[in-house]
Amino acid sequence: MASADKTINTDVPEKDVFAIHFLQSLSNLRTQNLFNSPDTTNYRVRKIKKAAYVSMARAAGGTSRLWSRALLRRATKGNNKIVRFPRKKRKVTWKISSKRRRSDQRAPVVEEAAERLRNLVPGGGGMETSKLMEETAHYIKCLSMQVKVMQCLVDGLSPK
Amino acid sequence: MDVSEEKRNRDSSNYDDRVDNPTVDWQVSGSNPVSAPIDSYSQENLISACPSSCSPSQMMDSFGQTLWYDPTSVQQAVGYGGGFSVQSNGGNASSSSSSFRGNIDRSLEMGWNLPNLLPPKGNNGLFLPNVSSFLPPSMAQFPADSGFIERAARFSLFSGGNFSDMVNQPLGNPESIGLFLQGGGTTMQGHCQSNELNVVGGEPHNDESTVVKEPNVRSSEQSKLNVPGSGNVSEDTQSSGGNGQKGGETSSKGFDTRKRKRNGQNSEAAQSHRSQQSEEEPDNNGDKKRNKEQSPNSPGNKTNSGKQQGKQSSDPPKDGYIHVRARRGQATNSHSLAERVRREKISERMKFLQDLVPGCNKVTGKAVMLDEIINYVQSLQRQVEFLSMKLATVNPQMDFNLEGLLAKDALQLRAGSSSTTPFPPNMSMAYPPLPHGFMQQTLSSIGRTISSPLSPINGGFKRQETTGWEGDLQNVIHINYGAGDVTPDPQAAATASLPAANMKVEP
Numbered sequence: 001m002a003s004a005d006k007t008i009n010t011d012v013p014e015k016d017v018f019a020i021h022f023l024q025s026l027s028n029l030r031t032q033n034l035f036n037s038p039d040t041t042n043y044r045v046r047k048i049k050k051a052a053y054v055s056m057a058r059a060a061g062g063t064s065r066l067w068s069r070a071l072l073r074r075a076t077k078g079n080n081k082i083v084r085f086p087r088k089k090r091k092v093t094w095k096i097s098s099k100r101r102r103s104d105q106r107a108p109v110v111e112e113a114a115e116r117l118r119n120l121v122p123g124g125g126g127m128e129t130s131k132l133m134e135e136t137a138h139y140i141k142c143l144s145m146q147v148k149v150m151q152c153l154v155d156g157l158s159p160k
Numbered sequence: 161m162d163v164s165e166e167k168r169n170r171d172s173s174n175y176d177d178r179v180d181n182p183t184v185d186w187q188v189s190g191s192n193p194v195s196a197p198i199d200s201y202s203q204e205n206l207i208s209a210c211p212s213s214c215s216p217s218q219m220m221d222s223f224g225q226t227l228w229y230d231p232t233s234v235q236q237a238v239g240y241g242g243g244f245s246v247q248s249n250g251g252n253a254s255s256s257s258s259s260f261r262g263n264i265d266r267s268l269e270m271g272w273n274l275p276n277l278l279p280p281k282g283n284n285g286l287f288l289p290n291v292s293s294f295l296p297p298s299m300a301q302f303p304a305d306s307g308f309i310e311r312a313a314r315f316s317l318f319s320g321g322n323f324s325d326m327v328n329q330p331l332g333n334p335e336s337i338g339l340f341l342q343g344g345g346t347t348m349q350g351h352c353q354s355n356e357l358n359v360v361g362g363e364p365h366n367d368e369s370t371v372v373k374e375p376n377v378r379s380s381e382q383s384k385l386n387v388p389g390s391g392n393v394s395e396d397t398q399s400s401g402g403n404g405q406k407g408g409e410t411s412s413k414g415f416d417t418r419k420r421k422r423n424g425q426n427s428e429a430a431q432s433h434r435s436q437q438s439e440e441e442p443d444n445n446g447d448k449k450r451n452k453e454q455s456p457n458s459p460g461n462k463t464n465s466g467k468q469q470g471k472q473s474s475d476p477p478k479d480g481y482i483h484v485r486a487r488r489g490q491a492t493n494s495h496s497l498a499e500r501v502r503r504e505k506i507s508e509r510m511k512f513l514q515d516l517v518p519g520c521n522k523v524t525g526k527a528v529m530l531d532e533i534i535n536y537v538q539s540l541q542r543q544v545e546f547l548s549m550k551l552a553t554v555n556p557q558m559d560f561n562l563e564g565l566l567a568k569d570a571l572q573l574r575a576g577s578s579s580t581t582p583f584p585p586n587m588s589m590a591y592p593p594l595p596h597g598f599m600q601q602t603l604s605s606i607g608r609t610i611s612s613p614l615s616p617i618n619g620g621f622k623r624q625e626t627t628g629w630e631g632d633l634q635n636v637i638h639i640n641y642g643a644g645d646v647t648p649d650p651q652a653a654a655t656a657s658l659p660a661a662n663m664k665v666e667p
Contacts, residue, residue, distance in 0.1 A: 110506060117533070151547060
């Protein structure tokens, strides 16, 4: 484990990819007849938020990242005609339960934080702590990118 | 070697015809030419080798008197012992003792049985009755049961592999042995304090005198006694030829593999038994394949050189495992090693995260940093939510996608043709019924604003993309505005023409 950056690959696409995806999702949102009434603001907000997350998941690598897969799966719970989930070979699934049971023995400080992280990061429930950290790093990068894109959008759209 | 063959035949027959007449064999053995070289490896050698470096214990004396100084039986007895020493390393009593030690296990079983079978066989029978009579006092501490056998196995286990180090070195080099003893002896002694067959090194060392000598003596005694009775073991030892330690190994191997598995975790023996036990540690394969090398306080060079030979036997497998080596002064339990690897992984990733999260450089300590990371993730998620809210309120129509892309050309188009044609109803599907001017304003503003933020993001890209999209959309819009009758669904057309619009997100 000489060079950490080589082993941990957290490459995130550029902002424009995020922007495209986000705008596409928003345009798809527009196809729905939901924005006529004013009291759908909350609903709209939620829709936008969901669109933001999903587009982020797409932009950040689709199903090749654990958290994005979990996000997309969560988003398309009922009707999954959209996203294809390739079968990923899970080599160490057996470790999950065993490590969970022993989690208290393993640096309880780290494990407590890992539990909280798992609640935050999508798909963190089935990951080992080290893998969880990797996914968290990538997730943080993508989140920051998405935030920047949205900020630009809002700034652009806000009335001057 | 004829001696080996003879011995093998004899001992195998001895083993098989345990009930019949082993004494005959012994007589045969007594007469065979093996006894000739006995003189060179007579009791002096054995006696000198073993007790010389160890203070003679009472057992040794009594044993020596009964066994070695009995002319008739001693000859045969020593013949076996001497023969063994002959075959093993020349004059290397360590090997002989190792082979003896290896024979202890089997011979013990035999030894207990044989006295019943050979009661009064004169001098030949003196062998075993000596065993029976003499052994109990010496072996009073030895429970003649699986416990002792287990310990014996462990003893031979521990020493078996390491004897390669010792055997190859002359007897007069107690340093390596001593070092080895030191290295391996700590846990050994912790384990086997109560055992007679204590020490890893068959050779007594000055420092480990008390602990080592007695078991060594005893082992040599018993092995000498029980040599004829153990067919398999002797065969093993003889087949190993000049490598006496191997005999001990094979005997122990054949004796109780179960014990070896249990002891597999013990790192002291691990280096010698790595090759043997590599398949017995499946749970550790995930992290490490080669077991530990403990480098205790003993001088590193000599121990390392001594242990090198044991290490060469086990090659690291080339199947993607991460080889871990225990650091100096660290526990070498396989579980702790796995834990260490895991901890290192986690800390490595945490360092990576530290670079990501702003303001985490000053923070030290895992707990605080993890809290920081969690806070950061939460803040980012809250930011996304807030911005989405803002987006929803700022632009309730949410009609910024196409318009943004349409930018200049579309505006021009609309400006050109919008006055004449009524606003297409399809177009206004998502649009609230706004005055036309307002729409125009919105469009222009959106176009301007969308393009401007995009350009700092990636100037070149926006140009290209928008022109591409604009090119496609232009036609659509042209159709839309140019011919008011034809109103293809702009959404569908637009989305279809969008280069990357291959997915529809179902909210």
